[in-house]
Amino acid sequence: MNAEVAAATAPEKKEFWRWQENTWFDESKNWKDAKIITCGIDVGSVSSQAVIVCDGELYGYNSMRTGNNSPDSAKNALAGIMDKIGMKLEDINYVVGTGYGRVNVPFAHKAITEIACHARGANYMGGSKVRTILDMGGQDCKAIHCDEKGKVTNFLMNDKCAAGTGRGMEVISDLMQIPIAELGPRSFEVDEEPEAVSSICVVFAKSEALALLKAGYTKNKVIAAYCQAMAERVVSLLERIGVEEGFFITGGIAKNPGVVKRIEKLLGIKAVDTKIDSQIAGALGAALFGYTLMQKQGAKAA
Amino acid sequence: MFTAGIDMGSRSVKVVLLEEVAVEGVPGKQYSVKKAHLMMPGDLDADQAADKAFNEALSAAGVTRDQVKAVFATGAGRTQVGFATEGVTEMTAGAKGAVFMYPQARTVVDVGAEEGRGIKTDADGKAIDFAGNEKCAAGAGSFAEAMSRALQLSLKEFGEASLKSDKSIPMNAQCTVFAESEVVSLIHSATPKEDIAKAVLDAVASRVCAMVRRVGIEGNVVLIGGMGHNPGFVASLKNAMDVDEVLLPELPEYVSALGCALIAAERVH
Numbered sequence: 001m002n003a004e005v006a007a008a009t010a011p012e013k014k015e016f017w018r019w020q021e022n023t024w025f026d027e028s029k030n031w032k033d034a035k036i037i038t039c040g041i042d043v044g045s046v047s048s049q050a051v052i053v054c055d056g057e058l059y060g061y062n063s064m065r066t067g068n069n070s071p072d073s074a075k076n077a078l079a080g081i082m083d084k085i086g087m088k089l090e091d092i093n094y095v096v097g098t099g100y101g102r103v104n105v106p107f108a109h110k111a112i113t114e115i116a117c118h119a120r121g122a123n124y125m126g127g128s129k130v131r132t133i134l135d136m137g138g139q140d141c142k143a144i145h146c147d148e149k150g151k152v153t154n155f156l157m158n159d160k161c162a163a164g165t166g167r168g169m170e171v172i173s174d175l176m177q178i179p180i181a182e183l184g185p186r187s188f189e190v191d192e193e194p195e196a197v198s199s200i201c202v203v204f205a206k207s208e209a210l211a212l213l214k215a216g217y218t219k220n221k222v223i224a225a226y227c228q229a230m231a232e233r234v235v236s237l238l239e240r241i242g243v244e245e246g247f248f249i250t251g252g253i254a255k256n257p258g259v260v261k262r263i264e265k266l267l268g269i270k271a272v273d274t275k276i277d278s279q280i281a282g283a284l285g286a287a288l289f290g291y292t293l294m295q296k297q298g299a300k301a302a
Numbered sequence: 303m304f305t306a307g308i309d310m311g312s313r314s315v316k317v318v319l320l321e322e323v324a325v326e327g328v329p330g331k332q333y334s335v336k337k338a339h340l341m342m343p344g345d346l347d348a349d350q351a352a353d354k355a356f357n358e359a360l361s362a363a364g365v366t367r368d369q370v371k372a373v374f375a376t377g378a379g380r381t382q383v384g385f386a387t388e389g390v391t392e393m394t395a396g397a398k399g400a401v402f403m404y405p406q407a408r409t410v411v412d413v414g415a416e417e418g419r420g421i422k423t424d425a426d427g428k429a430i431d432f433a434g435n436e437k438c439a440a441g442a443g444s445f446a447e448a449m450s451r452a453l454q455l456s457l458k459e460f461g462e463a464s465l466k467s468d469k470s471i472p473m474n475a476q477c478t479v480f481a482e483s484e485v486v487s488l489i490h491s492a493t494p495k496e497d498i499a500k501a502v503l504d505a506v507a508s509r510v511c512a513m514v515r516r517v518g519i520e521g522n523v524v525l526i527g528g529m530g531h532n533p534g535f536v537a538s539l540k541n542a543m544d545v546d547e548v549l550l551p552e553l554p555e556y557v558s559a560l561g562c563a564l565i566a567a568e569r570v571h
Binding site for chain 2: 045068069070100139160161162165167168199200201202203204207211214
């Protein structure tokens with residue numbers, strides 16, 4: 001099935017916006033030793049992740065682009081990691097769906113909002129000191145407050161406009177004909193920081209970026225101007241809710257230093273470092289919720 | 303005497319070459335459009351595109367550059383037209399052109415590729431008030447264009463499809479990026495394309511209508527700008543504004559360039 005999907009979605013022309021899809025698992029462990037295996041599936045508007053948690057610890061994940069069908073995206077995301085580690089659906093004790101397509105995740109026992117899942121995931125990835133989470137996803141941008149257990153206490157999100165989200169960055173990547181992963185580093189290769197792109201709307205910003213190129217800006221300078229605009233946009237969202245340390249960034253855009261470093265500069269706060277891929281935070285949180293639920297069930301049974 | 307109006311929109315350059323003509327027995331100045339020309343600039347920079355479009359219009363009309371007394375520019379990129387004598391705002395140009403074509407019009411609705419606005423005008427075609435989309439492209443043509451791509455329909459098919467539907471499905475998303483996902487969801491829930499097309503155009507019309515309401519709907523309404531070519535949108539707009547008639551020029555995208563050329567003719571006198 002995977003081979004078929006890969007063939008069907010193979011890019012015909014160079015698609016600069018395509019971010020790297022990846023699969024990882026902890027080779028030092030064997031999932032067969034685990035008592036409880038849970039899975040979180042985050043079907044986002046742009047990317048889908050499946051995370052496998054063994055006895056409350058991250059074991060493996062797969063991250064890929066969301067197709068135009070939520071159930072298929074969920075199945076493919078999960079198949080990507082199960083195939084790699086030789087796991088079957090029957091081996092998983094509990095599945096939690098999250099994200100924009102969470103109600104359409106087949107085989108999910110429960111659906112939990114991505115707000116709760118990102119907070120829980122961030123708490124695992126960044127530790128109990130994490131209090132403010134900025135989730136920068138494909139079409140979403142959320143500022144979340146949580147307590148020491150990763151429980152959400154407050155949040156704000158962009159519900160009307162996609163400015164300051166990953167989709168806008170993809171549009172710029174395509175316009176500049178520069179792979180999306182290179183945008184961040186290239187945004188620092190400028191003699192001086194340009195003014196931020198003034199348009200908020202993704203559609204307007206694309207025209208503005210094109211006009212800047214025609215006015216003689218280098219590509220790097222346009223990218224810097226766009227990264228700065230994204231940073232200003234999300235910081236204004238963060239400021240509405242207030243930023244407390246530890247500050248943690250999740251979602252695909254967290255992998256773009258061009259935006260992250262500018263956010264840190266505007267806030268005067270450094271984000272908590274993590275070795276784990278920021279894009280899996282939602283699915284990881286979902287799997288951890290599944291683990292907690294299983295433990296409760298186990299306690300009841302005993 | 304010739305004057306020219308150049309409208310540098312976000313997507314296309316429009317040129318109108320105007321000739322002042324004397325009509326026997328009619329007092330005052332009369333004008334006739336000598337040539338109208340449109341170009342999609344593509345990769346050219348704005349100044350080059352305007353220059354090329356202008357030259358093409360001139361040669362098609364058989365008029366030399368020296369014969370043109372004044373060239374006025376309007377539109378989002380008007381400052382980039384290096385050879386223009388003067389620049390006028392889109393509101394000024396749109397109102398002037400619309401009232402020239404329809405003297406009874408007092409409300410001008412201008413919907414282009416990235417801009418949508420309502421203009422209140424007086425009997426001389428002078429803009430009195432206006433409201434437009436400054437921050438968001440949802441109430442404009444590029445929104446409709448993105449949705450027609452999502453539906454895999456040409457713009458023409460898209461407009462025609464919408465006319466076949468009498469359903470009113472609400473679109474929740476205002477943002478172009480969000481709406482694309484919403485359209486995809488509607489496709490997957492097996493909603494007919496006709497109904498989705500109408501939902502999209504109703505949404506654009508409702509956004510535009512909200513802008514026009516801010517200046518007040520008075521007198522006759524005229525629609526200018528490229529979206530006038532979409533019959534589905536015209537129907538949705540008429541419905542949203544709750545008016546009996548929306549006056550629609552045959553070539554709505556040229557009206558601002560025409561207004562610009564008229565203002566140039568008035569000023570050089």
